[in-house]
Amino acid sequence: MRKVKKIIAHIPIIGYLLRIALGILLLPRHLVSLRHAVDRNEKAIKSLQDGLLRANRQIIELEEQLEELKKQR
Structure with missing residues (x-):
């Protein structure tokens, strides 16, 4: 596949279309x-x-316990 990409990369329009096609094919995997x-x-x-x-x-329970301890003093 890499050799094909390198060869096609020399032909700009085909390379561009190949990148678009691969992006569309791989999109569902990325979305998942x-x-x-x-x-x-x-x-x-x-x-x-x-x-x-x-x-x-x-925290609420500890504050209630603290208030009870303060009342006991």
Whole structure:
């Protein structure tokens, strides 16, 4: 394939058309990989959000405990 690309690259119009055809043929593969990346990022964001919610709940509980300790003094 590389030899063909090199030979065709010397003929500008054919090389240009070949690059367009290869781009069109490879586009679905790129779109699928991008979709998988988006899915992974969405899962990571959801995980971070869940972690932040747990941390916020813990902070609220600790603040309540601190207030109770201050009242006991």
